[in-house]
Amino acid sequence: MAAPKVAVVGAGVIGLSTALCITEACPSCSVSVLSDQFSPNTTSDVAAGMLIPHTYPGTPIHVQKQWFKETFTYLFAISNSAEAPEAGIHLVSGWQVFKNPPKEETPFWSDVVLGFRPMSEAELQKFPRHQFGQAFTTLKCDCPSYLLWLEKRLKATGVQMHTRKVEDLWDLHSEYNVVVNCAGIGAHQLVGDQELFPIRGQVLEVHAPWVKNFIRDGDGFTYVYPGIQRVTLGGTREKDIWSLSPDPGTTKDIFDRCCSLEPSLQKAQDVMVKVGLRPSRPSVRLQREVFSQGGLKLAVVHNYGHGAGGFSVHRGTAKEAARLVGECIAALQGSSSRAKL
Ligand code: FAD
Secondary structure, rough: OOOEEEEEEEEOOOHHHHHHHHHHHHOOEEEEEEOOOOOOOHHHOOOEEEOOOOOOOOOOOHHHHHHHHHHHHHHHHHOOOOOHHHEEEEEEEEEEEEEOOOOOOOOOOOOEEEEEEOOHHHHOOOOOOOEHHHHHHHHEEEEHHHHHHHHHHHOOOOOOOEOOOOOOOOHHOOOOOOOEEEOHHHHHOOOOOOOOOEEEEEEEEEEEEEOEEEEEEOOOEEEEEEEEEEEEEEEEEEEOOOOOOOOHHHEEEEHHHHHHHHHHHHHHHEEEEEEEEEEEEOOOOOEEEEEEEOEEEEEEEEEEEEEEHHHHHHHHHHHHHHHHHHHHHHHHHHHHHHHHO
């Protein structure tokens, strides 16, 4: 069999990292990324990019922990390298605070982030309305920078990037041996997945360079996440809402909630508003499927549905998707050598 041709549909953090893992796992593959939008116009560009896992109810916790650990380890190495500023990856310390102690005082990811511990009384004094808190250090991606860094790495390894809207994955069967579906919320239409739904999120980015520590209220509905240049203030979670238009009332509400956590934000300047649709489902869809029509077959690998936690687990799920692509290629090579006999 000639060099296997692989198409990755989607150029958000999932598509780009999956394409990169495929080039690493299968250097002889010819990989193309096909997407109707690239950075800065993807959901991934809107994300706050904090490495704090979201929980997928349909996925075993040990699998989610493995995905998070692989992602954390990968980005931690980048944060300790000279690539860090260009890739937009940095460590950030801060606090997760609760008005009432949470059900789980030690989340499953507590030994993956760095220095996880209960907050001290002195730290809690900063938050008079909260009774309990956890302090830790994690990683944050400056999302547009990280996406451009991934694109640059892909181009350097010879991956082709094409702007193309794919109406039907089957349309790719004559050009590619394996197709990887990383279309995010676009998979709702592309493969008619009724389990996939949007959770609309609106965030603000402000200039407030004195804010150095992250603050996350309880389950993460309100948060202040300092990045390299700007501070992200969030957020909202609106299930089944498809609108990408910013809502001014929501902007004020987010700003007020964040100021109640960090009063100095009253002096923040240059407020920008972003909206994105989290591609949500009970579990990430990470599996192989074979499409067939008229005796012809197309190997497909799905990797979408990362909801509120795509950055936190992207490298782990990309590695698993690349392993599934390897299985598809092995199956194709097996069937082409059997056909020659
Ligand atoms: P996308 O970034 O949407 O990429 C999908 C790609 O597929 C796009 O390039 C699109 O153009 C392409 N595409 C779709 N359909 C087609 C088609 N038919 N043909 C061709 N191309 C197609 N996660 C975290 O881990 N930490 C956070 O702090 C965090 N904060 C967030 C804050 C907000 C406000 C939001 C909205 C999300 C946040 N997330 C966070 C979640 C994270 O953004 C997502 O999980 C992640 O971006 C999903 O990536 P993706 O590549 O699957 O989707």
